[in-house]
Amino acid sequence: MLFFNEFMLMRVSFSEAVNRLNQGQVVAVPTETVYGLAALLCQENAIGEIFRLKGRPACNPLIIHVGAVEQCLELCSDLPPDFMKLAAAFWPGPLTMILPIQPDRVPEIARAKLPTAAFRLPKHEIARQLLLATSPFVAPSANLSGSPSATKPEHVEKDFGAGFPLLDGGSSLHGVESTILAHVDGAWQIVRLGALTAKQIGAVLGYLPECAVQTRENPISPGQLLQHYAPKAKLTLSLNAYESCPQKRPVVVGYGTREYHGAKRVYLLGDTIDPEQAAYRLYALLRELDLEGVESAWVDMDIPVEGLWQTVRERLARASLSK
Numbered sequence: 001m002l003f004f005n006e007f008m009l010m011r012v013s014f015s016e017a018v019n020r021l022n023q024g025q026v027v028a029v030p031t032e033t034v035y036g037l038a039a040l041l042c043q044e045n046a047i048g049e050i051f052r053l054k055g056r057p058a059c060n061p062l063i064i065h066v067g068a069v070e071q072c073l074e075l076c077s078d079l080p081p082d083f084m085k086l087a088a089a090f091w092p093g094p095l096t097m098i099l100p101i102q103p104d105r106v107p108e109i110a111r112a113k114l115p116t117a118a119f120r121l122p123k124h125e126i127a128r129q130l131l132l133a134t135s136p137f138v139a140p141s142a143n144l145s146g147s148p149s150a151t152k153p154e155h156v157e158k159d160f161g162a163g164f165p166l167l168d169g170g171s172s173l174h175g176v177e178s179t180i181l182a183h184v185d186g187a188w189q190i191v192r193l194g195a196l197t198a199k200q201i202g203a204v205l206g207y208l209p210e211c212a213v214q215t216r217e218n219p220i221s222p223g224q225l226l227q228h229y230a231p232k233a234k235l236t237l238s239l240n241a242y243e244s245c246p247q248k249r250p251v252v253v254g255y256g257t258r259e260y261h262g263a264k265r266v267y268l269l270g271d272t273i274d275p276e277q278a279a280y281r282l283y284a285l286l287r288e289l290d291l292e293g294v295e296s297a298w299v300d301m302d303i304p305v306e307g308l309w310q311t312v313r314e315r316l317a318r319a320s321l322s323k
């Protein structure tokens with residue numbers, strides 16, 4: 001007879017995930033960017049549980065995931081210009097938009113008491129079906145606050161335990177989070193770099209969205225000021241050639257198209273012409289460093305400053321900041 005113990009994996013079926021969400025429980029769900037910890041927007045206790053589970057500060061609002069644009073419109077008030085254009089082009093997909101909401105329709109706990117909320121319509125088939133079978137849900141990335149995001153079921157189990165209810169949807173296609181846009185001072189600006197590039201968004205808007213300047217006094221997106229995505233290993237980012245690395249036999253995070261003679265071990269992000277692959281591998285690689293007890297690594301940053309590489313660079317930069 002099977003009985004539950006902590007070593008048994010709690011991969012739940014689709015219908016069990018639907019039941020659990022409807023009953024006010026938190027379930028880890030796949031999306032095309034990274035795994036999320038989902039709770040229905042109408043279940044405030046479950047939303048509170050997400051903050052507790054992640055160790056997430058209450059001032060950091062969550063993204064509301066919807067199954068259709070209409071569900072988003074029901075929760076919002078004045079929509080910024082070009083919202084429909086962006087939704088038509090990129091939803092379902094890895095784009096999140098910050099929108100003004102109707103305060104009585106979006107619980108304060110989900111939006112950290114802000115007059116706006118973040119919305120996204122995910123493309124992952126399981127996530128979409130789940131949204132259509134339930135109702136809008138909030139879903140932050142399914143990692144402990146500050147740790148690398150989860151792109152595989154085993155990453156979620158590492159952070160929350162093997163007994164945590166998880167809907168298995170395989171490895172996340174993009175491997176980095178959605179790009180977040182906010183309409184500020186008359187134009188859409190990028191408040192978090194992500195899976196969608198500025199160029200892709202610019203092609204739809206007719207102008208290239210700039211990266212928002214964020215300060216402690218003016219944090220357009222509160223989460224962007226928090227320490228993030230970091231493994232335990234100390235990462236040293238280097239624009240210089242590997243030959244100039246002062247360390248003897250370093251552990252290297254680099255690219256298959258390059259030689260790192262004498263390195264103790266090389267962790268590959270792929271090759272230097274494939275930013276999609278680097279993004280896809282990034283968090284799994286950072287987690288692997290921890291699993292293997294790596295204390296420090298030299299990171300090859302001689303990569304382009306454009307497109308999806310910008311997102312990879314930004315995540316590596318944050319991962320290198322000490323906790």
Ligand code: TXA
Nearest residue numbers: 033036061062116117118140141177178220221222223
């Ligand atoms: O790809 C993704 O977006 C994933 C998957 C699971 O959908 N989710 C995700 O959620 O990355 P999370 O909670 O890890 O990041 C949400 C970010 C935070 O930086 C938060 O500060 C910002 O969105 N955010 C949420 N609501 C906001 C608002 N009203 N104004 C500004 N920023 C907001």
Ligand code: MG
Nearest residue numbers: 140141142149
């Ligand atoms: Mg996150």
